[in-house]
Amino acid sequence: MKRENNLTRRTFLKTSAVAGAAGVIGTGTTGFLTSCSGEKKDVTVPLKEPGTYYVPELVDLATDGKELKAGVVGCGGRGSGAAMNFLNAANGVTIVALGDVFEDKVNGLADKLKAEKSIDVPADKRFVGLDAYKQVIDSGIDILIDCTPPFFRAEHFKYAVEQGKHCFLEKPVCVDSVGYRTIVATAKQAQAKNLSVVTGTQRHHQRSYVESYKQIMGGLIGEITGGAVYWNQSMLWYRDRQPAWSDFEFMVRDWVNWKWLSGDHIVEQHVHNIDVFTWFSGLKPAKAVAFGSRQRRVTGDQYDNFSVDFTMENGIHLHSMCRQIDGCANNVSEFIQGTKGSWTSQGGHVIKDLAGNVLWQYDGEAEKANFKQTDPYTLEHVNLINCIRANTPIEQASETAVSNLAAIMGREAAYSGQETTWDAMAAAPLDYTPADLNIGKMDMKGFTVPVPGSAK
Secondary structure (H helix, E strand, C coil), X not given: CCHHHCCCHHHHHXXXXXXXXXXXXXXXXXXXXXXXXXXXXXXXXXXXXXXXXXXCCCCCCCCCCCCEEEEEECCCHHHHHHHXXXXXXXXXXXXXXXXXXXXXXXXXXXXXXXXXXXXXXXXXXXXXXXXXXXXXXXXXXXXXXXXXXXXXXXXXXXXXXXXXXXXXXXXXXXXXXXXXXXXXXXXXXXXXXXXXXXECCHHHHCHHHHHHHXXXXXXXXXXXXXXXXXXXXXXXXXXXXXXXXCHHHHHHHCHHHCHHHHXXXXXXXXXXXXXXXXXXXXXXXXXXXXXXXXXXXXXXXCCCEEXXXXXXXXXXXXXXXXXXXXXXXXXXXXXXXXXXXXXXXXXXXXXXXXXXXXXXXXXXXXXXXXXXXXCHHHHHHHHHHHHHHHCCCCECHHHHHHHHHHHHHHHHHHXXXXXXXXHHHHHCCCCCCCCCCXXXXXXXXXXXXXXXXXXX
């Protein structure tokens, strides 16, 4: 009898290791360990073990290293902002070339760089026109900062990688299926060439989201069972047409309101929120059913509201909602439900158990106390520069392509009134390129607002 109860230390450790593995691997959900008294103790089971998923090092300033020269293509508001973010992210970086389809945009950013950063971009490094991106890329840069209207981004990325350039690509990275396939193929080429690519889904470089992700991967809410994501806000900007503008110039200056240029706001803006769910869950949607409409938009040919029911590849559902209309309830946030609790970014990144008790909350005040740089738009450039200088490439384009195609699925489901699927959309011939793309006159008759279904 005494011998039957005599467990050696080695036997105990071996038995415990097996029991632990069964708790993590065998249940697939929250594990339980049973004591001698028969009591069950709740054990948090990680969704992913630390070290198996990517977490950026979000320091205030990139480590000093080799000088890096960047070129900016797309010199409007976001391009100007990204240029400053890049320059604020590190020492030993500069901007040597600018490109845009409009000369006033190029000169405007050149003036800003000179006034605020004492950087003088010479006239022969300022390029104008639809091929300006090639001239910038071929001008001796190390990094392309691409902030054009989204339609142009896939082809710019392709040429930059062909020429061996690191890239910062604003989101979204494409507006249609053809662009999606270009991005995916080019991302593989970037990986093969050890090039770093960071995209403008800046929540991946926002400490509150990164820490929330780590908590969820640690199993704090259990297995993910669904969620809801929102970008509801007031009307976005638009441009009144000027008499001297051609059709092309009007559309490109007013790009955020045109389907072919922006991808519609579910793609151009709401992709951020969809991206959080695809990132946290590691899932892509299998199908989507949606509706949307145009109620208040002043210019362009796109909708101003969408509601999408995504069925993810494992069968759980994601509700996606976005709206750009004045005088309505606003909400820009994400919510994820799990078997043990839930997480939301609304009100400060909070995790609660199923009874509503707060289990964890991000400490924004501690971040301000411990870090000088809290701007995720700058931190994404800090990480890009660190990865380049350390020769530890990062490649985000392929990950962003997933949330991007998800948004395209939702858009096309709303436009058509039909169910869309991942497989069909990924392989579709969908191409938003205008038949007569040029800086001169374009035929605008084909740019109409979609109407779903069929008339009775």
